[in-house]
Amino acid sequence: MVHCTKPQITQIVTTSMSFSELGLIPELLKAVTEAGYTEPTPIQRQAIPVVLAGHDMMGGAQTGTGKTAGFTLPLLNRLARHASTSTSPARHQVRALILAPTRELAMQVFESVKMYSKHLPLRSTCIYGGVDMNPQIQELRRGIEIVVATPGRLLDHVQQKTIALGQVEFLILDEADRMLDMGFIPDIRRILALLPANRQSLLFSATFSDEIKKLADQMLKNPQLIEVARRNMVSETISHIVHPVSSGLKRNLLAHLIRHEEENAQVLVFVGTKFGCSRLAHFLERHGISADSIHGDKSQQARTETLEAFKSGKIRVLVATDVAARGLDIEDLPSVINFELPHTAEDYVHRIGRTGRAGKSGKAVSLVSSEERHHLADIQKLIKLEIRQEIVPGFDPEPDFFDTDGGRRKRGAPSAAAPRNAPAESAPKEAASTGERKKRPERGEREQRPERERAPHRGRQPSHIAADGFDFSKPYEEPSAIPKTDSDSTDNLHKPQRPIAFLLGGLGRKH
Numbered sequence: 001m002v003h004c005t006k007p008q009i010t011q012i013v014t015t016s017m018s019f020s021e022l023g024l025i026p027e028l029l030k031a032v033t034e035a036g037y038t039e040p041t042p043i044q045r046q047a048i049p050v051v052l053a054g055h056d057m058m059g060g061a062q063t064g065t066g067k068t069a070g071f072t073l074p075l076l077n078r079l080a081r082h083a084s085t086s087t088s089p090a091r092h093q094v095r096a097l098i099l100a101p102t103r104e105l106a107m108q109v110f111e112s113v114k115m116y117s118k119h120l121p122l123r124s125t126c127i128y129g130g131v132d133m134n135p136q137i138q139e140l141r142r143g144i145e146i147v148v149a150t151p152g153r154l155l156d157h158v159q160q161k162t163i164a165l166g167q168v169e170f171l172i173l174d175e176a177d178r179m180l181d182m183g184f185i186p187d188i189r190r191i192l193a194l195l196p197a198n199r200q201s202l203l204f205s206a207t208f209s210d211e212i213k214k215l216a217d218q219m220l221k222n223p224q225l226i227e228v229a230r231r232n233m234v235s236e237t238i239s240h241i242v243h244p245v246s247s248g249l250k251r252n253l254l255a256h257l258i259r260h261e262e263e264n265a266q267v268l269v270f271v272g273t274k275f276g277c278s279r280l281a282h283f284l285e286r287h288g289i290s291a292d293s294i295h296g297d298k299s300q301q302a303r304t305e306t307l308e309a310f311k312s313g314k315i316r317v318l319v320a321t322d323v324a325a326r327g328l329d330i331e332d333l334p335s336v337i338n339f340e341l342p343h344t345a346e347d348y349v350h351r352i353g354r355t356g357r358a359g360k361s362g363k364a365v366s367l368v369s370s371e372e373r374h375h376l377a378d379i380q381k382l383i384k385l386e387i388r389q390e391i392v393p394g395f396d397p398e399p400d401f402f403d404t405d406g407g408r409r410k411r412g413a414p415s416a417a418a419p420r421n422a423p424a425e426s427a428p429k430e431a432a433s434t435g436e437r438k439k440r441p442e443r444g445e446r447e448q449r450p451e452r453e454r455a456p457h458r459g460r461q462p463s464h465i466a467a468d469g470f471d472f473s474k475p476y477e478e479p480s481a482i483p484k485t486d487s488d489s490t491d492n493l494h495k496p497q498r499p500i501a502f503l504l505g506g507l508g509r510k511h
């Protein structure tokens, strides 16, 4: 199959617009109204007409922009001709395949599909690894039009011949960059080879590395490029602070900071490894702070329950790895604490995006040990902000913390949060960065492997955000019209991107 990628950049509509102007059928407009949406977001305004017109699309957008409705609504619109109330499985063939990198994200997308399709007799399901295949097989046997899946489990069904992909008309690859990070690209290629050549395909990615471009070349035919700038995480609503601290004192400092938060204020804590994740949650529990953890080695049921408990406020602290927390739509979170800094600066932006949503204020706190200073430098460069550093008395960093360029702050400044002369409890050194035995993942468990088995980030651009020229110092930017390109090369994707509006993080705001 020879596809050439010739992205045409779509003009952004800057005037306000209603969903009904986008040409969606009444069943979908009703669902949108019931969801409480009054206006399409920028990505929706751009993507919906393109998808409705039958074009392939490459979407530069991440979670939080409204991209799920941006592709789901026109997809459902186009699938409506297959809607049938017949109970015969033959009348319900798989027509659309939506691939997502993690189970949580797949479930979130599935929830959206269900919500937007509620007035249409179209069937949808979500299939992911780590759970019994049989209920999924039963569902697939009944006949399903829309399948949301993680790649590994989908291939398991293909292998067991419990899914037929011969009638697929639509393929959507969500968070392609994350698929790449998680090593799923070979699986994606296998899936592509199983799909009819004559189909409409959409690819969403927050970044466009060479590998993603190669994949897009293989997957898309004359795609239209739609881009929406990521939400500006450095808006005034989020305050950033770094607490330099020795790694051995981090756990106690974390407990200390949580205790000094407002009563019962919820906190999302990020760690680097699955092993460290559970240990840290247990540590907090032992210190009287209600906490649980979410990471790739937990059963799907446990992950779902934990997330629900956190969302409903039953748990105060959720300790998470990046992959498990990726794309989670957790509203109204007052603070995020980086127990360990992420290894890629871009993940810092993803992590702190869980707070300060919808125009509310949020705090991004990072506990940084001496060996993490280079990550801090990368993050500051990326977000174009020198983050304030403050030592909490009693929780000093390693003596070499300020040795080189990490030492911008003078030592000894008091912390507002810290009690005077707070003694540091003795703490065993956190074993987070060691320990975890590598087990060979079973086929159906591959969605669980990410944290330890991600492809190394060496060779990647430190960040797409920095490279694309997006100005993080401005909270939300007005959509600026992207001129139609006169070149048909994918190289356009590497050209600095123009700042484009983001709506959702600023719901309720007016640009």
Ligand code: AMP
Pocket (backbone or CB within 6 Å): 036, 037, 038, 039, 040, 041, 044, 062, 063, 064, 065, 066, 067, 068, 069, 329, 504
């Ligand atoms: P997404 O980027 O698809 O994960 O969407 C982020 C959040 O925005 C979800 O909670 C959606 O329900 C919500 N959302 C999507 N479209 C709109 C809209 N047009 N107006 C308000 N909220 C929306």
